[in-house]
Amino acid sequence: MTRFIEIRNGRVVTPSCVIEDGRVVIAGERIVRIDRAAPPSTRSETVVDADGRVVMPGLVDLHGDDIEEQFAPRSGAETDPTTALATADRMNVLHGVTTKFHALAFEESPEDGRNLENAARLARAVDRGAGALGDNRVHARCELADASADAVAALIEEVDVDLVSVMHHAPGGGQYDAESFERHYVEDRNWPAEAARSAAEERSGMDDASQGQRIDRIGELARRVGVPLASHDDKGRDDVETMAAHGAAISEYPLTLDAARRAKALGLATVMGAPNLVRGGSLWDNLSARKAIEAGVLDALCSDYHPASLLAAPFVDTGESLSTRVNRVTRNPADIAGLPDRGRIEVGARADLVIVDPSPTPTVERAFVAGSEVIRASAGSGAAPELPARSRTR
Template sequence: MTEFTEIRNGRVVTPSGVVENGRVVVAGERIVRIDRADGVAAGGGTVIDADGRVVMPGLIDLHGDDIEGQFAPRSGAETDPTTALATTDRMNVLHGVTTKFHALAFEEAPDDGRCLENAARLARAVERGADTLGDNRVHARCELADASAAAVEELTAEVDVDLVSVMHHTPGDGQYDAESFERHYVEDRNWPVDAAEAAAEERGGMDDASRNRRIDRVAELARRVDAPLASHDDECRADVETMADHGAAISEYPITLDAARRAKALGLATVMGAPNLVRGGSLWDNLSAAEAIEAGVLDVLCSDYHPASLLAAPFVDTGEPLSTRVNRVTRNPADVAGLPDRGRIEVGARADLVVVDPSPTPTVERALVAGAEAIRTGDATATRSAPRPVGR
């Protein structure tokens, strides 16, 4: 007889609404039933009493660079990549993230631990996936000023790259002017002043033809590994149009409302950071996530640098239904990443599920990954039920 797991008495968030006093029945790795918890338990397995808590799909994070902080918590203090992955993985599942795209910066920035070789080491650790709870994937962020495309091309012989993005961090292009560029690299990333000045000069010296050739190479890499291509920090319509011409499917962190609107008009998915929404605005005084939501141009939220914000984001009141807010961190990123089997509570979907107590701060009490229990905290209780066929 098939072993079932049943989550009942919860507020079950489906793509189109909320089933109050609902239940979700899981067999193996898949969801097999969704309805109200008025009847008897399915039987023959574990029954989890959600007791009025929110039951939602596991979160899907398209861009989170927190593994880099676990790998190099301080400048010059590197840890083992496998340990960094295991720690990051558990922190993410504890915050409801069951599918994680680790945003690894392929750039030469040795003063803060970022370099092509370290990014490759972390990618290999993600590929091995040793001692992990969630589904961990590689998001290769290619800095145009460095030999990033060549490094990622070489890496694809041994690592699956699931998402590719184009970065070009330079003063006056994207989110940084000259002052904020130096402040970011010197104060936030602990670079020496002369190193930040040298990087600004080198990156600012790239002409349009060279930049386009490098974008072409990154775009070809994304096509070859069949991964979505994302732009990064689009500032204006022309930025979006250029990347769309190169085949981009995603606009990450559009800086202005005009750029976000153009991305939507061209069919690109727009992705912004959950911390922007939770803290009430952009850290760099760029487009706020709340403004983008109000304008109808924000498709996906990602953790950026703070997984707890991704869990908190659906519970920020934006005037939208809860299901719409949850879709922004579950179904929508799944669709963008080409993972239609998850990110939704539907019959046949992969059983990545979290039970969340939203008050006073959103907290995961249970997490299932592909039907298997990954995290158990809090008061959500489980009991064994006597065998009973589903549907009786």
Template structure:
């Protein structure tokens, strides 16, 4: 964008309040001024009348998995990653979201339409895209399992991520008790009952694997590598280690910084 553009007469939302009948002056690609529009003032070269509308900063969505729905718009049907990302980008912009952290689930749940291969494909598309209108970033949601941890680690090595969260959807250890867990996956997500039973057993076994030892040390079961991650960034504030105990000295350290530059990287247990 070049030149000067004025957005006039809207309800302008600022960090300190709302300016009724406000004016936002944009010079090039920067906001130069925010004030109240003057009835006697002369408009700029390009003027947008925002009367009856809200003018506000773009929304930052840190955790939105709607790209999954664009990837699989209906049961048994899917589109390529580029089409899904383009559709998600446009839908988010229409709803005021200008910075989107796409929450990509790294887990093997085929009955839920989630596989590690699909996650890696979408992550790669988000990383290399240069065609979207909004600011699209990668939020890697890592299920607490070795295969998921290894897949995310591979993505970190190849692309980098903008945000990482560790997920553990086990009955009685989060949103749902046993009954609600089964109802949610059978009725809301159309999983076969046998698959729900398998998922409950697997996720409970991870609970056992992450229990601290009697001496307060780290887990020693086969699932332990996923629990021993220590992920660090250049900022001490964005350091997370251990789940749920502190990481042992043998834990590997990975930088999450994206190769392409200055985007901030954060880590959050979920």
């Protein structure tokens, strides 16, 4: 028998407008009605009073690497992949993320726990989704300098890979010059200076032809499983054009306005980090998300390394409507990933919904995934959030 849930008295954010004192009715896993509040339906077993809070779609995060921090919180201190998933999953749902693409780095960085074997272990845990509240998916980030394509080729025989991206972290490529490359790996990732210098030399030694061959191989893997291919850290129009020629559909973190504009002109979707918008600029003095928005060249935001920023982002005043800002973290990334059934409050859409109190800082009070309530935090009670048990849905 279909179960009906009615969410009432909220500021309901649809793709095109905000319905004040709105109502959303869920039947099973789907949204079946959206309108202004009326007398409760006699069919609704559960009535949820949003009490003026914002009711919005669950966030869709195309790139978040926070699971890696849960897996290896310190160098040499690895946890179980299933535990890492459980922790990251709950942290993400508490920040409104109901569909998560875990960006797993397929690269050999033994100094900080990143290696091909660990990435595969995490991917298997994500694919199993044991005890997860949200919909967790694999985003395979392939480092050109390593045997990432071979590792991902083996992986896709046993797990679902939902997004593939190409990265090449090397001095002179992307966001790093020689100094910033060493600083990033030594200060941010705790590598010994000698190891950072050795990696810089090795990665800088790859010629254009070799890079092209490896990009082709990675692109073929994405085509084999029918998922989008993303570029990473495009510095200029030449980088975008190269990746577009290899079949990329997404430009992640374009470093310059010129790169973002070229990506849009070629039909690539553009994705940048929510922390960039929330903090007011790039950590590395690259293109700011706000400037990309003002130029009309930013399609979606992702959590990058900080899930709370993705929830905060639509409440940053950019001069746009709330619907437009919410679309950038819900509908747009869902469409980019080929998931048109979610990321929107529309009749027939999957009932991934969050009730958010935006003040003084955006917090999730209740969350629903495919029509099931998975988070309930009692506002002002001081009680810990309630985490109902739930099996994974895809």
